[in-house]
Amino acid sequence: MHIVVDNYPEELSVKTADYNLILHTVSTHNVLPLTSACNFDCIFCSHKYNPPGLKVFTLPYLAKDRYNEMIDFLDPHQRVVVGESSTRIIEGEPFCRKDALDILEMIRERHPDTPITLTTNGSLIGRNEIDRLALLMPLEVNLSVNFLSDRARRMFLDDTGGSSMYRTIELLGEYGIPYNGSIVALGVDGWERELEKAVSYLESHGARTLRVFHPGYTRFCRDDRCKMDYLYLSGTVEKIAAQVALPVLLEPPNITGSEPLVGGVISGTPAQAAGFKKGDLIVRVDEAEAVSRVDAFKKILRAENPLVDIVRNGDEHRLRLNKGKGQSSGLVFNYDIDPEQMGAVLRAVSRSKACRPAVVTGEMAYPRIKKYLQGSCSAVAVIKSSNRFFGGNIGCAGLMVVDDIINSLEASPVKADLILVPSVAFDHRGDDLTGRNCREIEEAAGAKVQVI
Ligand code: SF4
Helix, strand or coil: CCCHHHCCCHHHCCEECCHHHHHHHHHHHCECCCCCCCCCCCCCCHHHHCCCCCCCEECCCCCHHHHHHHHHCCCCCCCEEECCCCCCECCCCHHHCCCHHHHHHHHHHHCCCCCEEEEECCCCCCHHHHHHHHHHCCEEEEEECCCCCHHHHHHHHCCCCCCCHHHHHHHHHHHCCCEEEEEECCCCCCHHHHHHHHHHHHHHCCCCCEEEECCCCCCCCCCHHHCCCHHHHHHHHHHHHCCCCCCEEEECCCCCCCCCECCEECCCCHHHHHCCCCCCEEEEECCEECCCHHHHHHHHHHCCCCEEEEEECCEEEEEECCCCCCCCCCEECCCCCCHHHHHHHHHHHHHHCCCCEEEEEECCCHHHHHHHHHHHCCCCEEEEECCCCCCCCCCCHHHCCHHHHHHHHHHCCCCCCEEEECHHHCCCCCECCCCCECHHHHHHHCCEEEEC
16 A cells, blocks of 8 residues: 655655644534545645645544544534545545544434535445445545546556456445546546546446546646646547536636536436526526526525526526525536625725725636626726746645745736735635745735735
C-alpha cells in the first residue's frame, strides 16, 4: 500500500494536524476526516505538487473512540462529508482505515437522518463493505473512477491491488446506492476512448451523474500528461454528453454568463418525471425570478411541489415538480453565481459608504462576477487576481494567497478605499494558505479590507 503522506517532497515539510485544528475542521466544515493515507499514487494527485510554504496538514492516527467525541462536533442538520479534500487537512482514501465502516456506522447511529457523502477511490470496497454501506442511507457515494481498464489504472493511478473498477460500479448499481462518478482528464493516448467506456458503463449501472475534471496543475508539476487543452476537453465532453442520458458535466464548467440553464437531469427523479430536459432555461420558481443557476437550484431545493416556468426552444412552459421541501429534484446545474453571496457584497458596500469599493476574485469566477455586478451595481470594481503562488493553471479563489491579492491590487488602475476579498481563501483567523493574514493587504493597499 502506498502512503501518499510519505511521498511528499521533503521541502514541503507537511505538518501533522493538532486535535484543536481537527475539531475546528469538523465543526466549521461538517467534514469528518478519517485518514491522509492513500493506497494509490495517481499522477494527477494535487497533494504532490503543492508549493513549499503551503500550510496544509496530515491527519494523525486517531483511535476509534476519539470519533465519538468528534461526531459531537458535527451539525446533524447539514450533510456530513467524509473523504473529500476540502479543508487544510489532506484527505486520502477513507477505506485505508480498516475501521472506516465502524466510524460511518457511529455517525449513522448518532444521527439517523443526516445525509452522508462519502468520497472513495472504490478499490477497497467489496461485497461485504457494500452490504454495510447499503444500511447507511441516506448516503451518497462519490466514486473516483478515472479509468476502467486495469492496464490504465496500473499505469496512471498505480492501482496494483488487483481490484476491479467494473466490479465496484456493478456492486453500487446492484445495491441501489446513490453514487456519482468522477474522472480526471489526462493528455494520454486513448483517454477519450476510456471516457466513452466509463460513461456507458456508469450509465448502465445506475450512476446519478459523472463529473469530468480538467486537471489542475501547479508550477511544480513537470508531468505533461496532466496538461490538457481546456477547450479541446470541453468539446470532447460536450460531444459525449450529447449522446447519453447520464448528466456528464465538465469541471470547471465552460460558462461565462449566469443564465439558469439545466445542465442535466438525473434519471428516476422528480425532475425527470416532470419532463425537464438538459438545456431548459429556468425563468421562475413559484413566480420568483431565477437569476442564476445557483439561485434556481436553491429555490427549487427549498420549495415544496414548485411550479417552474422554463423556456425551451423559444417557447415558455410551466412544469410542476412533485417533491418535498429540501428534497433533491434531480436537476443538475453547473456552479455559477450565488446571489446570496453577491447580496452580502452589496450590503457590505452600502454599510461602508465607501466611494471606490472593489471586489477581488480568482480568474475563473472573474467574468461571471463582473457581468453580474455590472448589472446590479456598476459602482463596484471587480479586480482579477492571478494565482502566482500555485502557478500553472490554478485559477480558483480558494487557492489565492495574500501575495497574489497584493500583486493584483498593485497592477490594477483602480485605487479602492474598500477591498472585499473572498472568505474561501482565508481561515477563521483571516490567515491564507501560507499563514499570512489578510491585514497585510490592508497595510499594502492603504485601504480597508473585508473578508466576505
Ligand atoms: S486516489 Fe485521490 S488521494 Fe489517492 S493518490 Fe489518487 S488523487 Fe491522491
